[in-house]
Amino acid sequence: MIVKPGKPYPLGATWDGKGVNFALFSENAAQVELCLFDNSGQNEQRIVLREETDFIWHVYLEGVLPGQYYGYRVYGPHEPEKGHRFNPHKLLIDPYAKLLSRPFRWDKSLFGYRIGDPEEDLSFDEQDSAAFVPFSVVADTSFSWGEDRRPSIPWHKTIIYEAHVKGLTQLMPDIPEELRGTYLALASEPVINHLLRLGVTTLELLPVHQHVDESHLVEKKLTNYWGYNTLCYFAPDLRFAVQNTKLDPLAQFKTMVRSLHAAGIEVILDVVYNHTAEGNHLGPTLCFRGIDNSSYYRLVPDNPRYYMDFSGCGNSLNMRNPRVIQLIMDSLRYWVCEMHVDGFRFDLAAALARELYEVDKLSTFFEVIRQDPVLSQVKMIAEPWDIGAGGYQVGNFPVGWAEWNGKYRDAVRKFWKGDLGMLPEFATRISGSSDLYEQSGRKPYASVNFVCCHDGFTLMDLVSYNQKHNEANLEDNRDGQNDNYSWNCGVEGPTEDPSILQLRLRQRKNFLSTLFLSIGVPMLLSGDEMGHSQKGNNNCYCQDNELSWISWKLTPQEEKFLQFVCELIKIRKTEPVFQRRKFFHGRAIRGSEVRDIRWLDINGEPLTDESWNAGYIKSFGVYLAGDMIEDVDEQGNPVEGNSMLIFFNGSENPVSLTLPKRREDKPWTIVFDTAKDETAPEEYPGGSAYPLKERSLVLFRGFREKENKQENLSSS
Structure with a gap:
């Protein structure tokens, strides 16, 4: 040497x-x-x-x-x-x-x-x-990528599947036991086949940077399963690597990405740059604290013994130091250029914009990313909040960023729960949340819509529990969100009552139908397509066990539900009206009475101002014009498709709908009704009645003949 x-x-x-x-x-x-x-x-x-x-x-x-x-x-x-x-x-x-x-x-x-x-x-x-x-x-980063190509899915065609490396694969029977729970398991044929069957375009992984299990969890014989306690921003987490193999963890991760790309699936990483695993002033000295504490961390100005904490995890990285910005940027570029990932979801992203105390969307961090020739070309998703004052920043991130839309989640949950006064908010959210994103120059795909994510109830638990049940976390049920806007359908937790089970199934269909028929980017939590339950635990961050792992042993009913979800995603991908890149106008366009969207009452007539302001309205419809998308495809051709009609009934009573008339008296064709196990593609003439059960949703398709250039409702 x-x-x-x-x-x-x-x-x-x-x-x-x-x-x-x-x-x-x-x-x-x-x-x-x-x-x-x-x-x-x-x-x-x-x-x-x-x-x-x-x-x-x-x-x-x-x-x-x-x-x-x-x-x-x-x-x-x-x-x-x-x-x-x-x-x-x-x-x-x-x-x-x-x-x-x-x-x-x-x-x-x-x-x-x-x-x-x-x-x-x-x-x-x-x-x-x-x-x-x-x-x-010291790493050898060489790897044979072959002809690896990024899928490059446009934002408006993106469908995200949020998953945990181990949780998705640990119990999958078709994967060799020694590979389960690893990067190579995600690269396996059974996992890729499931993703392709679903039709998702993008796999978003919970943190894969090397993490540390907090000492208080280790003392309780628990672990930080989610991994939001990272320390090494370049190193893949060893817990997801197969041991005793010629491929080191770097090569295993790259093999996973290469295999997913070959199937046309993007890979997005959930990253945690808002804090590190060294915790507060009483935490361990593992890395940054011992290298240069005052440079790497944000310290209290008047008492630098202590740390500013915008994450609730003890510390915050010092985003005012150029070398800290460089560290994050170098890490991001490394994962894009060397590891070939396609984008990032930033945990508690508001903390990264706090150069002083307030969140600043013009902060150095966002400006550096915007001008970076590499990072400006990949997908950037913000979790637009932190725990600091003024930390809830949904809708306030700059152009180029998408956001987890927490307002969408809450509005959809409240509507199907049966809360009063939700019509205006619900309609705004399912039509793209223009109030949040349009004024700043962003598009509907800035809104990442979700009903459930890793943090909170699963979809099954959302319809099965009124209260959280986090006793397994050994924190006396104090942890986790208290306001879940959930409804147990009449019984808390498991039940054998067939009527309640049927209602829960319908509610799950309602939630996911709403999600995939909304304008924006849908995100599905892994396991929700298969009835995964965490027994009412809405904070499974420390549960590395079957409470969090997804079971692949599906009952016949859950297999049918999975097929329903696959069909939902297929509808979204094949009907251009659900993939809009522009917001709706909701008014007459091009000097005609043609409208791109119309909100209807149960009689098929336009909703009046009185109806919008009435707090008791829980049943309504929305018409989306397939020939008024006002967009062109990659070849410059006009984007046109079928018109779609959705009726929502969030009330406790069945209603009789009157279907609006179409031009030339063309019929509507029913696509599905969430109150029915199966739906035959029957035709219904405009003006006919349709019985819609309580707490259900029905979708109709208005097939459009190519020669007809103005498909719309006949009434204006």
Whole structure:
């Protein structure tokens, strides 16, 4: 091994075929040591980094190969009251490490202060942590991608499937047992066949960056199953990697992406850049805290011993520091360019826009992404809130971003729950939420619509429980959201009552029908298509067991429900009117009486202002004109399709609908009725009556003849 000065860029450990360049940012360090270990984790060799350029410490070691274990020890002031927590007794993970040697193991030596000392974090601990902290590993990133091509699904044609790597695959019987719960399981034929059968276009994965199980969970023999406690923004989580195989975790992840791309499916990662696993001032010293605490973390200005916390997890990354912005941008580009992912969903994204205290949509973070030639071309989804003051920012993210639309979720839940006064809000949400996105120049696909996600009730539990039941989390049922807008249909939890079971099934159909017939980007929670229940637990973040894992043993009824969901998605993908790129006008267009959307009462007549303002209206219809989409396809041809008619009955009583008349007296063809097990494609003339049961939805199709250029309702 020959020691050379090396270069300050790129940061991290970079192998060039002859040796490895190591580079680490620390503005306030007095000295940095690179520590090399053999594969047993022993025989530590320390090399002082004597080169420092613009606060980046660097060295080049000729002869070092991929697979080398390493870490850092960083010297500097231990003055927590001033924001500095240097402690060279703690081995530190490289923030740019692309691979770790082993999972985390908790031990008192991981803390920079003496546990139990009256001075708490002001004390100084001299125990060496090298035996417990994972080693960073020099990675060989080479991989044969072949002809891998990104599916590049347009936003308006995107259908997202949110899943957990292990939860989706752990109980899948057709996957070899040794592969279950891993990246390679997601690359397997059974999983891909299921996704293709559903018809989803995009797989959104819960966090796959290396995470840490919080110590209080480990003490309770629980784990952070969801993984929203990440530390290494470049390293794939080892828990999803197959052991004892020639493919390292990097290659396994890439194999997964390549296989999904080959099937035409995009991969989006849920990423957590708002905080790290080092927690608050009493947390462990694993990485950033020991490298340069005051640079990497947002500290309380008047008392820098403590951390600003916009996530509820103890700390917040310092988005005011250019090197922190660079860390996040380098991580994002790495996952796009090297790992070939297609986009990101940002956990608690509002926290990333807090340069001062308020959320600023013109913050540096968003501006840097907007001008980046790589990241500006992939899908960016914000969870548009955090726990700080003013943190609920639905509708306030800039152009180029889509958002989880929490207002859509709540409105749809309340409507089908039977709440009064929901008609205006419900209609706004299912038609694209123009009130949130149009004024800022965004399109309907800025709204990621969902009824359920990983955080909260599953669809089955949404219709089976009025209250959360989180006792398994061992927090006395205090955790998790209290306001779920759920309804148990008459009995809390499991029941054998056939009438309640039938009602729950209908409600599930209503929810998903609403989701896939709404304008915007639909997101389906994995397992909801198969009746997955978490027994009323709406916060399964720590349940790495069958409470969270999806069962593939479907009853005949659940198999029929799965087929219903597949047909729903097929309808969405084949009917252009549900894939709008532009908002509805809702008024006469081009000097005619043709309208692109019309809201109807149960008599088939336009809803009056009185009806809109009446808080008791729970039954209504919406007509979507297939020849007024006002868009062109990729070849420049006008986008036209069938007209669609949806009637919603959220009331407790059946209603008799009068179908509106169509031009030339053409009939309506029923597509499905959620109150029926099966629906034959019968024709109904305009003006005829249709009986719609309580709490149900019916969809009609108005087939359009190609020569007819103006398909619309005859009444104006």
